[in-house]
Amino acid sequence: MNTKVKIAGVEFKNPVMTASGTFGSGMEYSEFVDLNRLGAVVTKGVANVPWEGNPTPRIAETYGGMLNAIGLQNPGIDVFVERDMPFLEKYDTRIIVNVCGKTVEDYLEVVERLGDTKADMLEINVSCPNVKEGAIAFGQKADSLYGITSAVKKKARQPVIMKLSPNVTDIAEMARAAEAAGADALSMINTLTGMKIDVHKRKFVLANRTGGLSGPAVKPVAVRMVYQAAQAVKIPIIGMGGIANAEDALEFLLAGATAVAVGAMNFVNPYTTVEVVDGIEEYMEKYGIEDIRSLIGSVE
């Protein structure tokens, strides 16, 4: 049975990854999960300098999901390269570093620094809804997305994944813009912008007022968008949005994703990633599927 997949020349032992921001740099969850079993660890977004993030409350539960407005708190590229990269390099898993910034120059600085590291791929976060500057501003208009993608591609020494926002009118147009600018792969979806109000206090629950919705509540939206993007472009897609088990992950593969990532459900069940790995193998055995790649985009 083959569970290996390839994205932009990088081979993954299986298609199961972690979604950026839900797994730190792997250290916290290494208590629960054998990181060697994962296709890749996708890190929390890292910027050129440390970011403080937003005020609290940063978290709100919603039905079947959650809102977060962390605001990309991170220690900056220096600490990341000195502390987090050596930790991840100890494991037999691929390392995908999520990169965030406020300006194009910010992104490029991080991308350049990562060029000398053992990061296997870069994921460019142009879709975080929780920071005012940068981030999502690059990910909601096709021409801006094209611009940042081509700028990053010129500097990057690793293959580049553009992480797309679902908060757009036409996801296929965005996918095509990233592909045309040279993106090696797409990941989707980032969170959907949402809001929660405490009716007893008549106040916003999140200090940031709005936050990003994730968890099982968003899965049907994510599957639909992955399908639409897969129809629109030839580059591989990493699908994510509310994956809680192997069946959820398989939906994304069938819709056209080459790999999948587990996000908010890590918080609910720290073992979700490995359970998805096991569940996919059981599914393949049950249906006599020799090669996982035959499942990709095979929905009828």
Place this chain on the structure above:
Amino acid sequence: MGQKKTEAKVLYQQEIADGIFDMWMETDLAQTAKAGQFLSVYPRNGGTLLPRPISICEADREAGRVRIVYRVAGKGTAELSGYHVNRKVNVLGNLGNGFPLDAAEGKRVFLTGGGIGIPPMLQLAKDLRQEGKAESVAVIVGYRDHQLFLKEDLEKYARVYVATEDGSAGVKGNVMDAIAENGLEADVVMACGPMPMLRAMKRYAREKGIVAYISLEERMACGVGACLGCVCRTVEKDAHSHVHNARICTEGPVFLASDVDI
């Protein structure tokens, strides 16, 4: 650290004050539980996704039993309050750092608890009594009214002073009023309770030139330090993100009051 997600079994559950529930669970997490640590308790209802962080009230390490005393605050805790004996509960533990018992050595210690911040003071009082290194331990607890939950349990391990908001028992007012009224003095304060109480304890410690350890709470998602949801402002740059936002679930929930900006 030895954190894990495990299935505990409900051994006992009782409402001990309006909306306050007392639950004993069977779990081997008891063996390593420290006073001031917390458990993440997972509701079964798929609509309520995130675990509920609840402080450890008491741990019977030999018998492998953990006690939590919690307030029904929403859908998750409402579900939990309906659990009968033998019901299985998913819990993640033991989380956070706990109170530093060493800091009590040779000192006169105040344990102050306000409302649903009272429960962790029980295991703390028990451990301090067992270690016997503190010069003295006084427990000062603030309640809304005469429903003095856990007071008798606390009295097994230390002298207990009570304040109530409505004056129906003990000193009318809050824990600060109870400290003043009873002429109490300490070298170390360990506190858990609502933010106004924690701010008052921090101020009190500064004025008296003593140290205070305070247990903070915040909305959490992962409980293990990955999501960066539950941070608090710190005076110095935090060790994890190198900004001024330490993770309450990981670097806390117990902080030296002078280290945090509350």
